[in-house]
Amino acid sequence: xxxxxxxxxxxxxxxGGVAKIMSEIQTELNTRADGELILKxxxxxxxxxxxxxxxxxxxxxxxxxxxLTPTEATAYINEIIASPEVDIIVETIGGTNDFxxxxxxxxxxxxxxxxxxxxxxxxxxxxxxxEAAEAKGVKIGFEAAVCGAIPIIKTIKENLTGDKIMSxxxxxxxxxxxxxxxxxxxxxxxxxxxxxxxxxxxAEADPTLDINGGDAGHKLILLIKLAYGIDVSMDDLxxxxxxxxxKEDIDFANxxxxxxxxxxxxxxxxxxxxxxVRPMMVKNSNFLSGVDGATNAVRINNKYSGKHILIGKxxxxxxxxxxxxxxxxxxxRYGEKIRNTAEKQERNFADARQFVFPYIITFHTGDVPGTTxxxxxxxxxxxxxxxxxxHNRHSEEKAVFSxxxxxxxxxxxxxxxxxxxxxxxxxxxxxxxVMPILF
Amino acid sequence: xxxxxxxxxxxxxxxGGVAKIMSEIQTELNTRADGELILKxxxxxxxxxxxxxxxxxxxxxxxxxxxLTPTEATAYINEIIASPEVDIIVETIGGTNDFxxxxxxxxxxxxxxxxxxxxxxxxxxxxxxxEAAEAKGVKIGFEAAVCGAIPIIKTIKENLTGDKIMSxxxxxxxxxxxxxxxxxxxxxxxxxxxxxxxxxxxAEADPTLDINGGDAGHKLILLIKLAYGIDVSMDDLxxxxxxxxxKEDIDFANxxxxxxxxxxxxxxxxxxxxxxVRPMMVKNSNFLSGVDGATNAVRINNKYSGKHILIGKxxxxxxxxxxxxxxxxxxxRYGEKIRNTAEKQERNFADARQFVFPYIITFHTGDVPGTTxxxxxxxxxxxxxxxxxxHNRHSEEKAVFSxxxxxxxxxxxxxxxxxxxxxxxxxxxxxxxVMPILF
Numbered sequence: 001x002x003x004x005x006x007x008x009x010x011x012x013x014x015x016g017g018v019a020k021i022m023s024e025i026q027t028e029l030n031t032r033a034d035g036e037l038i039l040k041x042x043x044x045x046x047x048x049x050x051x052x053x054x055x056x057x058x059x060x061x062x063x064x065x066x067x068l069t070p071t072e073a074t075a076y077i078n079e080i081i082a083s084p085e086v087d088i089i090v091e092t093i094g095g096t097n098d099f100x101x102x103x104x105x106x107x108x109x110x111x112x113x114x115x116x117x118x119x120x121x122x123x124x125x126x127x128x129x130x131e132a133a134e135a136k137g138v139k140i141g142f143e144a145a146v147c148g149a150i151p152i153i154k155t156i157k158e159n160l161t162g163d164k165i166m167s168x169x170x171x172x173x174x175x176x177x178x179x180x181x182x183x184x185x186x187x188x189x190x191x192x193x194x195x196x197x198x199x200x201x202x203a204e205a206d207p208t209l210d211i212n213g214g215d216a217g218h219k220l221i222l223l224i225k226l227a228y229g230i231d232v233s234m235d236d237l238x239x240x241x242x243x244x245x246x247k248e249d250i251d252f253a254n255x256x257x258x259x260x261x262x263x264x265x266x267x268x269x270x271x272x273x274x275x276x277v278r279p280m281m282v283k284n285s286n287f288l289s290g291v292d293g294a295t296n297a298v299r300i301n302n303k304y305s306g307k308h309i310l311i312g313k314x315x316x317x318x319x320x321x322x323x324x325x326x327x328x329x330x331x332x333r334y335g336e337k338i339r340n341t342a343e344k345q346e347r348n349f350a351d352a353r354q355f356v357f358p359y360i361i362t363f364h365t366g367d368v369p370g371t372t373x374x375x376x377x378x379x380x381x382x383x384x385x386x387x388x389x390x391h392n393r394h395s396e397e398k399a400v401f402s403x404x405x406x407x408x409x410x411x412x413x414x415x416x417x418x419x420x421x422x423x424x425x426x427x428x429x430x431x432x433x434v435m436p437i438l439f
Numbered sequence: 440x441x442x443x444x445x446x447x448x449x450x451x452x453x454x455g456g457v458a459k460i461m462s463e464i465q466t467e468l469n470t471r472a473d474g475e476l477i478l479k480x481x482x483x484x485x486x487x488x489x490x491x492x493x494x495x496x497x498x499x500x501x502x503x504x505x506x507l508t509p510t511e512a513t514a515y516i517n518e519i520i521a522s523p524e525v526d527i528i529v530e531t532i533g534g535t536n537d538f539x540x541x542x543x544x545x546x547x548x549x550x551x552x553x554x555x556x557x558x559x560x561x562x563x564x565x566x567x568x569x570e571a572a573e574a575k576g577v578k579i580g581f582e583a584a585v586c587g588a589i590p591i592i593k594t595i596k597e598n599l600t601g602d603k604i605m606s607x608x609x610x611x612x613x614x615x616x617x618x619x620x621x622x623x624x625x626x627x628x629x630x631x632x633x634x635x636x637x638x639x640x641x642a643e644a645d646p647t648l649d650i651n652g653g654d655a656g657h658k659l660i661l662l663i664k665l666a667y668g669i670d671v672s673m674d675d676l677x678x679x680x681x682x683x684x685x686k687e688d689i690d691f692a693n694x695x696x697x698x699x700x701x702x703x704x705x706x707x708x709x710x711x712x713x714x715x716v717r718p719m720m721v722k723n724s725n726f727l728s729g730v731d732g733a734t735n736a737v738r739i740n741n742k743y744s745g746k747h748i749l750i751g752k753x754x755x756x757x758x759x760x761x762x763x764x765x766x767x768x769x770x771x772r773y774g775e776k777i778r779n780t781a782e783k784q785e786r787n788f789a790d791a792r793q794f795v796f797p798y799i800i801t802f803h804t805g806d807v808p809g810t811t812x813x814x815x816x817x818x819x820x821x822x823x824x825x826x827x828x829x830h831n832r833h834s835e836e837k838a839v840f841s842x843x844x845x846x847x848x849x850x851x852x853x854x855x856x857x858x859x860x861x862x863x864x865x866x867x868x869x870x871x872x873v874m875p876i877l878f
Contacts, residue, residue, distance in 0.1 A: 021601055021743055031782040032600045143598075149744035151598035158597060159582075159590035161471045162460055162764025287750065290729060304460055304757035305588035311726065311748040322744035325601025334773050343470040 002035040004332045007080045008090045009103065011044035011061075014117050014144070015092035016054035017321025022328075023056070029325065033332035040086060043076045044068070074099075081106045088331060090324055091116040101125050108133040108140070115327045117144035117320050120209075123218035127231055133340055140340050141327025146219045147172055147296040149319035150312040151326065156226045156300070157342065164303040165227045167267040169438070172219040174294035174314035175210035176242045176262045178202045180250075181292045184259060189247050202294055212241035213262060213277045220264040220277055223298075227266065228273050229345040238352040240278035249362065249433065252392045252402060256360075258282055259289040263438060265355075272350040281360050282438045353411040357436035358387065360404045361413060364429040367399040371427060378420045379403060382412040398429065404437065441474040443771045446519045447529045448542065450483035450500075453556050453583070454531035455493035456760025461767075462495070468764065472771035479525060482515045483507070513538075520545045527770060529763055530555040540564050547572040547579070554766045556583035556759050559648075562657035566670055572779055579779050580766025585658045586611055586735040588758035589751040590765065595665045595739070596781065603742040604666040606706040608877070611658040613733035613753035614649035615681045615701045617641045619689075620731045623698060628686050641733055651680035652701060652716045659703040659716055662737075666705065667712050668784040677791040679717035688872065691801065691831045691841060692720055698728040702877060704794075711789040720799050721877045792850040796875035797826065799843045800852060803868040806838040810866060817859045818842060821851040837868065843876065 006022070008015045022029065022039050030036050039060060044050050045068050047061035058065030062076035080086055081103070089107045091114060093100050100121055107114045109132050116122065122129065122142055133140050143153045147170070156165070171177050175197060182193040194211065197203035209215045217239045224232055242262050253260045258281045266275035282289040287309050291297040296314030301307050313319040331338065361379075365371045376386055385406035392400040405413070417432055445461070447454045461468065461478050469475050478499060483489050484507050486500035497504030501515035519525055520542070528546045530553060532539050539560055546553045548571050555561065561568065561581055572579050582592045586609070595604065610616050614636060621632040633650065636642035648654045656678045663671055681701050692699045697720045705714035721728040726748050730736040735753030740746050752758040770777065800818075804810045815825055824845035831839040844852070856871055 017743075025603060028603065028782065029601070032778075034776065034778075149741075149747065151594060151747075154598045155590060155594070158769065159593045159765060160761070161768040162468070162761040162766075164464060164467065287729070290726070302588075302761070304456075305761035306752045306755075306758060307750075308588065308590075309748070309750040311746075311750075313745045316745075318743040319745060322599070322601040322741070326598060327601075329600040330597065334776055337473065337773055337776070339471075339473075343467065 001030070003038055004033065004035045004087045005038050005040040005085055006088045006090060006328065007040055007086045008042045008092060009077055009080070010091065010093035011042050011047070011050035011054070011056070012092065013317045014320045014324070015042070015044070015090065016050050016056070017317040018090055018092065018324050019056045019060070020054045021318065021321055021325045029329060033329040035332045037328055037332060041080060043073050043080065045070070045073055077103060081110055081112070086112060088113045088115060088328060091118060094118055096120045096124050104129050105132055108136055108138050111136050111138055113139045113141065113331050115141035115324050115331070117324060119145040119215070119218040119222060123221040124234065130340060137336055139331045139335070139338050141324070141331055142222065143327050144320045144323035146222050147298060147312070148314040148316060149322055150296055150298060150310050150314070151323065152223065152298050152310060153226065154330070155310060156223070157339070160300065160302060160305070160308065163305050165268070165300055166303055167265070167301040168223050168227050168298065169263055169265040169288070170296065170298035171261055171288055171291050172264045172296055172298070172314065173210055173213075173216040173262055174296055175203045175207060176216070177291065178294045179211065180242060180245065180260055180262065183245070183247060183250050187247065190243065190245055211243055213239040216262060216264050217277045220266060220275060223264075224266050224273065224275055226342050228268065228347055229342040230273060230347050230349060232275065232349050236349055237275055237277050239276070242279055244433070245279055248392065248400065252362065253281055255392070256281070256390065257284045258437070259284065260435070261288060261291070263288070267355070268347070269356070272348045274350045274352060274355040276352040276355055278435070280436045280438045286438050288438065353414065354409050356407045356409055358405055358407050359410070359413055360402055360435050360437050362392070362400065362402045362433040365399050365401070365427055366429065367397050371399065372401065374424060374427065375420060376403065378423070379405065379416045381419065382416045384408045384412055384416065410434065440469070442477055443472065443474045443526045444477050444479040444524055445527045445529060445767065446479055446525045447481045447531060448516055448519070449530065449532035450481050450486070450489035450493070450495070451531065452756045453759045453763070454481070454483070454529065455489050455495070456756040457529055457531065457763050458495045458499070459493045460757065460760050460764045468768060472768040474771045476767055476771060480519060482512050482519065484509070484512055516542060520549055520551070525551060527552045527554060527767060530557060533557055535559045535563055543568050544571055547575055547577050550575050550577055552578045552580065552770050554580035554763050554770070556763060558584040558654070558657040558661060562660040563673065569779060576775055578770045578774075578777050580763070580770055581661065582766050583759045583762035585661050586737060586751070587753040587755060588761055589735055589737060589749050589753070590762065591662065591737050591749060592665065593769070594749060595662070596778070599739065599741060599744070599747065602744050604707070604739055605742055606704070606740040607662050607666050607737065608702055608704040608727070609735065609737035610700055610727055610730050611703045611735055611737070611753065612649055612652075612655040612701055613735055614642045614646060615655070616730065617733045618650065619681060619684065619699055619701065622684070622686065622689050626686065629682065629684055650682055652678040655701060655703050656716045659705060659714060662703075663705050663712065663714055665781050667707065667786055668781040669712060669786055669788060671714065671788050675788055676714055676716050678715070681718055683872070684718055687831065687839065688801065694831070695720070695829070696723045697721055697876070698723065699874070700727060700730070702727070706794075707786075708795070711787045713789045713791060713794040715791040715794055717874070719875045719877050725877050727877065792853065793848050795846045795848055797844055797846050798849070798852055799841055799874050799876050801831070801839065801841045801872040804838050804840070804866055805868065806836050810838065811840065813863060813866065814859060815842065817862070818844065818855045820858065821855045823847045823851055823855065849873065
C-alpha cells in the first residue's frame with residue numbers, strides 16, 4: 001500500500017480537528033484512500049495547548065512540543081515545503097497575507113498537494129496558486145473552504161457532472177444567518193442579536209467579514225469558479241451585508257410569509273453570469289427560508305435534474321476538518337486524475353445591477369396623501385410592473401410602505417429611486433431598502 | 440483523448456434521457472470525463488417512438504431503426520456484450536428476471552462497466568453482479584438507482600469519506616410521498632389520493648412496489664451496503680407500506696405538529712445495524728416533514744460533521760438520466776481506481792423489533808371508562824415510559840386515542856399489545872397502529 005505523508009500547518013480549531021479524525025478512524029481512511037495516510041508533522045506555535053485539546057502526541061509537533069517563535073515556525077514550515085517526503089500539506093493558518101500566500105504557492109510549486117479551508121486566500125489571491133497547481137499537476141483540495149461540512153465542491157465537480165448548472169444560491173455564512181434567526185425568533189434589533197451571537201460563540205470578536213457579506217462573497221467566488229469556470233472579484237459581486245437590517249424589516253418579512261436571509265446567488269442567463277451577495281426576502285415556500293441558526297444550505301438549479309438542495313453544518317472544528325480529511329482521501333485515491341476546477345468557459349460576467357429578480361422596495365416617507373401615487377408612478381415610468389403595495393406602518397406622521405415588483409433589473413429600480421429623489425427632494429425620509437424576493 | 444464507447448439497452452424514459460443528454464452537452468461531458476464519450480448503439484424494441492421522443496438519430500439503433508422482435512433484440516444485446524469495442528453498458532430495461540440479471544452479469548464478466556438505474560435487481564439479486572465486477576475489476580455505476588437525481592451514492596462513497604455514518608434516513612419513494620402529501624393537503628382518503636396520483640402520472644397503473652414500501656426498501660438496501668458494507672435482504676427490513684394510512688391518521692399528525700412520511704431508516708448502534716422502512720410520524724421541526732410531493736430527501740447523520748440533508752428529484756426522465764451520465768463521466772475519468780461499494784464490515788444486522796424509537800400507538804376502543812387506564816398500565820408493565828396520551832376522537836361509542844412513548848423497542852410495544860388482547864379480548868376494535876416518531 002502506498003504511503004501518503006501529510007503535514008499540518010497551524011493546529012487550531014480546524015487543523016487540530018484534522019489530526020484528531022486522522023488518528024481516530026485511521027483504518028477506515030486508509031481503505032477509502034487506497035493508501036496509508038500518515039500524519040508526519042505539525043507546525044504550531046503553542047503545541048501543548050493543541051496536543052491536549054485534540055489528544056495529539058507531542059512528538060508529532062515540529063520542535064518536539066516546545067513553544068515556537070514565529071521565526072522557528074517559519075523555518076519548520078520551509079523545511080516541510082522543501083522536504084521530498086511530504087505529499088500533502090494542510091494549510092490551516094488562515095489569513096490572506098503574503099506569508100500564507102507564499103506557503104500555499106510554494107507548496108504547489110514544489111509538487112505537493114495543497115488542502116486548505118482558506119476561502120479568503122483562494123478567492124482573493126488564489127489565481128496564481130491554481131495556475132501553479134495546474135502547471136505542476138498537483139491538486140488543491142478546498143472542500144472545507146465553502147460551507148464547512150457540506151460537500152458542495154465535490155457535488156459540483158464530481159457528482160452533478162451529467163448536467164449544466166443554471167444557478168447556484170444559498171445561505172453560506174452561519175454567523176449572519178444565526179443573527180438573522182435570533183432577530184426573527186426573539187424579536188431583537190441587529191445590535192442586540194450580534195452581541196448575543198458573540199457571547200455565545202457564534203460570532204467572532206471582530207465579526208466584520210461575517211456580517212458585511214465578505215465571507216459569503218469568498219465562498220460564492222469559489223462556487224462560480226467551479227460552476228462556470230470563470231474568475232470574479234469581490235467588487236464584481238456588489239456585496240451587501242446584514243448590518244442595516246432592522247427589526248421592522250424582519251416584522252414586515254413575517255407579514256408577507258417570508259424570512260430575510262443573506263443569500264449568495266449566481267445565475268447563468270443567455271451565457272452571461274450574474275451574481276450577487278445580499279439580504280433577500282425568502283418566501284416561506286422556499287426551502288432556504290427554513291434554514292435557521294448557524295446552518296448552511298446550498299441550492300443548485302440544473303438544466304436536466306432540476307433543483308438540488310444540500311443542508312449541513314457551515315463551520316465547527318470537526319465539521320470543517322471532516323471536509324479536509326475527505327479531500328485527503330480523494331486526492332490519495334484519485335491523484336493526478338482529479339481536475340482542480342471546472343473547464344474554463346468564455347462567459348461574460350454581467351453587472352449585478354442588470355440581475356433580474358422580483359424586488360421588494362421599502363420606503364420611509366411622511367404620511368402625506370399622494371405619496372403612494374407618486375412613488376408607484378415613478379416606478380411604473382421605468383416599465384416596472386408592480387405586484388403589490390403594502391403599508392407596513394403609519395405612525396407619528398411617518399409611513400413605512402413596501403412595493404413588490406414583478407421581475408425587473410436593479411438598475412431600473414435605482415433609476416426610479418433617483419427620479420423620486422430629484423422630483424420630490426423631501427419625500428423620502430431615508431434611503432429605500434431594496435431586496436430581491438426569492439420564491 | 441481516449442474513446443469510451445457506450446451502449447444503451449432499453450430506450451424508454453430513462454435510457455432515452457441518457458441519449459439526449461449525451462448528445463446535447465457532449466463537449467462539456469468529454470472535458471469532465473477526460474475522454475470522448477461515444478454513444479455507439481442502442482437496443483430498443485420500438486426505435487421510432489424513442490427516436491422521435493428523444494431526438495435520437497435512427498441509425499444509432501441496432502437494426503437501423505426497424506422494430507425488433509424480442510429474439511432479435513436479445514441477439515443484438517448479446518452481440519454488444521460480446522463486442523470488445525464497447526466499454527460501458529447502460530442497462531435501462533428494468534425488472535429482476537433472469538433475462539436482465541444475465542445481461543448485467545454477462546456485462547461485468549466480459550470486462551465491461553455497468554451503469555444501471557435498476558434498484559430492484561441490484562438490491563434483490565445484486566450480490567453476484569457486485570462480486571463478478573470485483574473479480575473483473577470493472578465498475579458498477581448505480582447513482583440513478585437510489586433517489587433519482589440526488590447524488591447520494593457518490594456523496595456517501597466519495598464525498599463524506601472523512602467521517603463515520605451513524606444513521607441514514609429519508610424519503611426515498613416519490614409516489615408514496617406524493618400520495619401522503621395529497622392526503623394531507625386536500626384532506627383525502629388513501630384510495631382517492633392514489634387514484635389521483637395515477638391519473639396525473641405520479642403513480643403507475645400497478646403501484647404495488649411504491650405503496651407497499653418495496654421500492655423504498657430496495658434503495659435502503661443499497662445505501663446500507665454503501666454506508667455499512669453489509670448485505671441485507673428485503674425480509675430483514677420488516678417493511679410496512681402506506682396502504683393502511685387513513686385520513687384520521689393524517690388528521691392526528693396535524694394535531695401534534697407532525698406529518699406522516701414513509702421513512703427509510705438505518706442506524707448503527709454499538710456496532711449493530713438497525714434498519715426499517717415504515718410510515719413514521721415526522722415532527723414539523725424535522726426537515727423531512729417539509730419534503731412534499733414527488734421530491735426525495737436523504738438525511739445522513741455523521742460522527743464528526745453532524746447532519747447532512749440532500750433534497751432533489753427522485754424520479755423523471757432527464758433527472759434519472761443525469762445520474763447515469765454522471766456515472767459515465769466518473770467511470771471514464773477515474774476508471775479502475777473507483778471502488779464499487781464500501782469496505783466490508785463485520786457487523787450484526789439487528790432485528791428491527793429491537794430498534795429504539797419514541798413510538799406513537801393509536802388504539803381504537805369502545806368509549807368505556809377504564810380503557811385508558813388499562814392500556815397505559817399494560818404499556819407501563821413493559822417498562823415503557825409514556826410521554827403523552829391524547830384522545831383523538833370520541834364518537835358513536837367509539838374512542839380513538841394515541842399514546843406517545845419515550846424511546847423503547849418495538850418488541851416491548853408488541854408485547855404490551857399482545858397482553859391487552861389476551862387480558863381484554865374485546866377492548867381493541869382493530870389492530871393498533873404503531874409508528875416511530877422522528878424529531
